[in-house]
Amino acid sequence: MTQDLRVSREKVEEYSRDLEKKVEQRTEQLAAQNVAIKEAQEALVRTTRLASVGEIAGRAAHEVLNPLTNINARVEKIRNQALQKNETDLKLLKEISEGWATEYSAKGAQGLLAALSGPSTAQEGKTLFEEDIENIRAIAGDVLASMTTLQSDTVFLLSESDRINKIVNGMRQLSRVSGTARNIAVHAFLDSALSTMSDLLLKNKIRIEVLYCDGQPRILADSDEMLQVVSNLLRNSLQAINEARDQNGKIGEPVWIRIATEVTPAGRVLIRVADNGPGIAEENFQRIFEPTFTTKNPDEGTGLGLSICRRFVRAYEGEVRVEKSISGVETVFLIDLPEAGEQSNGNA
Ligand SMILES: Nc1ncnc2c1ncn2[C@@H]1O[C@H](COP(=O)(O)OP(=O)(O)O)[C@@H](O)[C@H]1O
Ligand SMILES: [Mg+2]
Structure with missing residues (x-):
């Protein structure tokens, strides 16, 4: 036994x-x-x-x-x-x-x-x-x-x-x-983008709404590149609003640009840059991310802005796309990136 x-x-x-x-x-x-x-x-x-x-x-x-x-x-x-x-x-x-x-x-x-x-x-x-x-x-x-x-x-x-x-x-x-990926605080580069554009936005009588989520979400990316991504989107909103003003196109009142952040339970950081400008015409919807596609006159646009945004964001396993566009109501560009842990890699 x-x-x-x-x-x-x-x-x-x-x-x-x-x-x-x-x-x-x-x-x-x-x-x-x-x-x-x-x-x-x-x-x-x-x-x-x-x-x-x-x-x-x-x-x-x-x-x-x-x-x-x-x-x-x-x-x-x-x-x-x-x-x-x-x-x-x-x-x-x-x-x-x-x-x-x-x-x-x-x-x-x-x-x-x-x-x-x-x-x-x-x-x-x-x-x-x-x-x-x-x-x-x-x-x-x-x-x-x-x-x-x-x-x-x-x-x-x-x-x-x-x-x-x-x-x-x-x-x-x-x-x-692509640049150097570091662990960076999202609200910090959004603040920088807003402050570099704020004079221009103020001069154009555009209301800025900032809706940050609680906490300090972080991502792994190059902060200069992210600054540029957000500035490009802000500039597009401003130009769209001004163009509609010039042509009496459809535009909401009062005119606003909004930046909002969110962290999803799945660990994604969402940054939304929105405006209540004229929106994107249906026939252009599929083309706006193509390099050199522009609806602006030559001294205003090169058509490279959104493709630069996409390239930068994709390099950090993210995506940028139009979430919705309703003329005069709301046009939302969404940046979607993986959330990084607290100081998990490099320094901020
Ligand atoms: N917020 C917006 N509202 C309406 N249309 C937009 C907006 N952002 C981008 N677009 C459209 O997308 C096109 C491409 O944008 P972009 O790649 O930044 O090039 P550019 O600004 O030089 O034209 C613009 O010409 C415009 O038609
Ligand atoms: Mg542009």
Whole structure:
């Protein structure tokens, strides 16, 4: 009996040792598989990123060509019109002043006066002085006019080069590998985004509503990038509201932009940027996240904002999408990111 018991206990012990070993082996296998899956995932992210970088580069190159063509055409116009006209005028001015100087050095002031009082050869019935003065006045008028044109030409050139600047900057952000993920406090970067935009929002008489959830939710992300994501969304809301105001489009009263946060039981941090502007037209709904898709005029929008937002947020396993859009009632952009534990990685 005792013998039997001992044997069976030894068997149980052996069995349990065996089981432990099996569990250990299986855990190792799972860990290895996990690494492999993670690597495959990263490779996939890299290839999709590269594919869209190529796509973005193509579109952006196309977008840069428009202002560049405009700049070329305008510089050509300046060269042909303004410079040629000024050259003719300045030659005439040189002729007049040299004529006067020659008379004066040969015959003195009296001699110059006598010559100027003589008849004009070019214009019948006028004295030479009258002809000269008329020409000088005309030249002054021409120079003034061409300066005004040149002034507006430079404004145009600057705005076009500014546009190229914006497109190239946007492209750089879109194609760069994501920043450094740190454990950051959500309400802190939202406050920064609001404070950088607050003057502009106030000036435009837009009410700001801040509805933060309790506590201090944290995420793993690059705070500069997140600041930019939220600023892009705020700027879009502001522009949408102003555009509707300009065109008497549908808009709620009073006009507001709202930032709200929430942490779900599933451990997701939700950031909502909403406005009661004109909303997104149905036909554009599917396209607004495409790089270079814009409904704004060229000095207002490059169409890169939302794709930059999406790229940044997706790099931290998040997503940004339109939750709803009802014209004049509410348009809500939702940023959805995994919640990070208290200071679980890096510093804030
Ligand atoms: N809050 C909003 N309300 C209405 N339309 C919006 C809003 N945000 C974005 N959109 C639409 O999405 C388009 C793309 O936005 P974005 O990628 O930021 O580029 P951009 O602002 O340069 O046009 C905008 O041109 C606009 O039509
Ligand atoms: Mg934008």
